[in-house]
Amino acid sequence: MSNLSVDHLGMIYELPNGGSVEALKDVSFDLESGRILTLLGPSGCGKTTLLNIIAGFLAPTSGSITLNGAPITGPGQDRGMVFQQGALFEWLNVADNVSFGPRMNGNEGPQTDAMVQDLLETVGLGDFGQKAVYELSGGMQQRVALARCLANDPELILMDEPLGALDALTREKMQSLILELWDRTQKTIVLVTHSVEEALFLGDRLFVMAPRPGRIEREYELPFAKLGLTEDPRELKNSPEFTEKREEILSLIWEMEEQIMGHEGA
Amino acid sequence: MSNMESNPNISGGFGGGPGGSAGRVIEKNPPKKSPNAQRKTVTFGDGSAVTGNRLISLATLVVLFVIWLLSEALGIADPTFFPGPIETIQGGWELATDGFQRVTLAEHVFASLRRILIGFGIGVVVGVPVGLAMGLNNTLRAIFDPLIELFRPVPPLAFIPLLILWFGIGETPAVVMLFFAAFFIMVIAARAGVTGVRLSKVHAAYSLGASKQQILRNVILPNALPEIFVGMRVAIGVCWGTLVAAELVGAQTGLGAMIWTARTFFRNELVVFGIIIIGVIGVILDLIMRKAEERFIPWRGRG
Ligand SMILES: Nc1ncnc2c1ncn2[C@@H]1O[C@H](COP(=O)(O)OP(=O)(O)O)[C@@H](O)[C@H]1O
Numbered sequence: 001m002s003n004l005s006v007d008h009l010g011m012i013y014e015l016p017n018g019g020s021v022e023a024l025k026d027v028s029f030d031l032e033s034g035r036i037l038t039l040l041g042p043s044g045c046g047k048t049t050l051l052n053i054i055a056g057f058l059a060p061t062s063g064s065i066t067l068n069g070a071p072i073t074g075p076g077q078d079r080g081m082v083f084q085q086g087a088l089f090e091w092l093n094v095a096d097n098v099s100f101g102p103r104m105n106g107n108e109g110p111q112t113d114a115m116v117q118d119l120l121e122t123v124g125l126g127d128f129g130q131k132a133v134y135e136l137s138g139g140m141q142q143r144v145a146l147a148r149c150l151a152n153d154p155e156l157i158l159m160d161e162p163l164g165a166l167d168a169l170t171r172e173k174m175q176s177l178i179l180e181l182w183d184r185t186q187k188t189i190v191l192v193t194h195s196v197e198e199a200l201f202l203g204d205r206l207f208v209m210a211p212r213p214g215r216i217e218r219e220y221e222l223p224f225a226k227l228g229l230t231e232d233p234r235e236l237k238n239s240p241e242f243t244e245k246r247e248e249i250l251s252l253i254w255e256m257e258e259q260i261m262g263h264e265g266a
Numbered sequence: 267m268s269n270m271e272s273n274p275n276i277s278g279g280f281g282g283g284p285g286g287s288a289g290r291v292i293e294k295n296p297p298k299k300s301p302n303a304q305r306k307t308v309t310f311g312d313g314s315a316v317t318g319n320r321l322i323s324l325a326t327l328v329v330l331f332v333i334w335l336l337s338e339a340l341g342i343a344d345p346t347f348f349p350g351p352i353e354t355i356q357g358g359w360e361l362a363t364d365g366f367q368r369v370t371l372a373e374h375v376f377a378s379l380r381r382i383l384i385g386f387g388i389g390v391v392v393g394v395p396v397g398l399a400m401g402l403n404n405t406l407r408a409i410f411d412p413l414i415e416l417f418r419p420v421p422p423l424a425f426i427p428l429l430i431l432w433f434g435i436g437e438t439p440a441v442v443m444l445f446f447a448a449f450f451i452m453v454i455a456a457r458a459g460v461t462g463v464r465l466s467k468v469h470a471a472y473s474l475g476a477s478k479q480q481i482l483r484n485v486i487l488p489n490a491l492p493e494i495f496v497g498m499r500v501a502i503g504v505c506w507g508t509l510v511a512a513e514l515v516g517a518q519t520g521l522g523a524m525i526w527t528a529r530t531f532f533r534n535e536l537v538v539f540g541i542i543i544i545g546v547i548g549v550i551l552d553l554i555m556r557k558a559e560e561r562f563i564p565w566r567g568r569g
């Protein structure tokens with residue numbers, strides 16, 4: 001069963017000075033339902049652009065994109081989004097942030113309240129419903145963002161560097177939480193990250209992307225996300241299989257960096 | 267706070283000293299900060315370290331009053347040019363009880379506040395939607411931009427001659443002028459509030475199934491509220507200052523008019539009293555806006 005289908009996608013931004021940037025060129029892939037895909041690559045390789053197109057915030061300049069066969073033409077509740085930071089509604093408390101989606105759909109009442117409480121407990125914030133979001137730490141805020149996204153029961157969850165602003169320790173805990181939620185909800189996830197380790201650990205599929213033009217440079221099928229559900233994350237990340245893949249990808253990225261530097265020097 | 271840090275009784279030798287005596291001294295002379303509290307070594311140039319001190323601020327007022335009092339008691343200042351405090355207080359008392367020219371202080375204050383509340387109120391009620399619309403719609407932005415940019419720098423008082431021509435002398439010109447004053451400020455504040463919304467919040471709301479109207483109500487508007495409140499605070503200050511000036515020329519009542527009439531009767535103590543009342547009411551209006559801000563938008567600046 002194919003879920004997300006991206007076909008020869010291209011995105012060219014016109015610049016005010018008359019120039020243009022080819023943010024994505026000929027990107028094609030199919031993502032089956034229930035997979036977790038990580039996108040890794042240096043700044044400017046089009047990761048955010050790709051995510052925004054899938055979310056429906058941007059229309060591609062060429063190619064097509066469908067979810068379950070239906071073209072994506074705008075944002076919709078079937079695709080939830082988790083941003084790096086600052087996307088919570090600071091005028092609402094934690095519980096009201098989480099219930100935002102249901103309330104916009106006219107679902108208010110004890111049933112929604114119970115569902116929200118349930119979600120807050122799932123992300124480890126059972127006692128924080130009445131708190132103001134700005135009273136929470138960055139990690140807790142991202143937990144709220146995850147719960148808010150899950151409250152609408154989307155098919156596909158898109159995350160743009162969701163852990164990018166967190167400290168190393170919080171980040172590791174959140175990685176495990178994401179895997180746990182993935183396992184529990186069986187959602188399809190696309191997650192953007194800067195960190196090689198995170199991309200390897202969280203992705204049961206991984207695309208290494210390259211810039212100018214933004215494209216998929218290499219694809220991996222990985223076992224670590226499933227293993228991470230049962231094994232100790234630290235041990236897994238130190239296993240020979242993991243470190244070998246990490247070095248392989250790092251050298252690939254270094255190669256790309258050198259090419260870019262070479263271009264710029266010329 | 268800094269006086270505590272340098273108090274030798276409290277810092278007692280080395281980091282507070284042994285319990286007994288240090289504790290006793292502290293109780294006698296209760297400090298706001300314990301001797302072991304954090305202490306910044308760099309304060310000059312650190313804006314957050316310069317908070318002022320209420321006692322000093324209060325002392326300024328007391329010293330000023332005493333100098334004023336002495337100048338009257340010792341006959342240093344010529345009372346025709348600069349009335350002393352006792353004369354001023356007597357004048358104020360007379361104004362408050364019997365009134366001056368058959369109008370009491372309360373009536374003047376009421377007249378001024380009524381004008382400002384109506385003009386400012388309508389300015390907010392009309393200005394905010396216009397500002398929101400300008401922040402949300404290209405065409406509306408294009409239509410209103412030149413008007414706003416052209417009239418915003420004009421001091422509201424400059425409208426008075428025309429307004430008197432159109433509406434005659436009375437309440438209307440002053441109120442319309444205050445409306446202008448508040449309107450432009452509120453348009454710009456609301457517009458800034460809308461354009462300042464973080465795109466990811468709007469995107470998040472769309473992905474959560476919100477319609478355009480729901481986004482306006484549940485995201486754009488609350489997000490713009492802090493800016494709108496700042497605008498209201500600025501607007502009420504500008505309105506107050508402008509109103510008094512407007513009353514100098516075109517009104518029979520109001521604090522500005524009162525000062526002007528007092529001047530023509532050489533009742534300078536009433537002028538001085540009026541100035542003080544105008545200042546105090548200005549401070550109170552600002553305080554009300556600040557408290558309202560704290561009460562209604564506790565999330566301000568925390569997004
Ligand atoms: N709105 C835009 N207008 C013009 N260029 C853009 C815009 N958004 C992104 N770009 C350019 O497109 C390229 C890809 O950007 P982006 O998708 O944000 O990359 P990433 O998220 O991988 O860092 C970059 O070169 C960036 O400068």
Ligand SMILES: [Mg+2]
Pocket residue numbers: 047048049
């Ligand atoms: Mg990005």
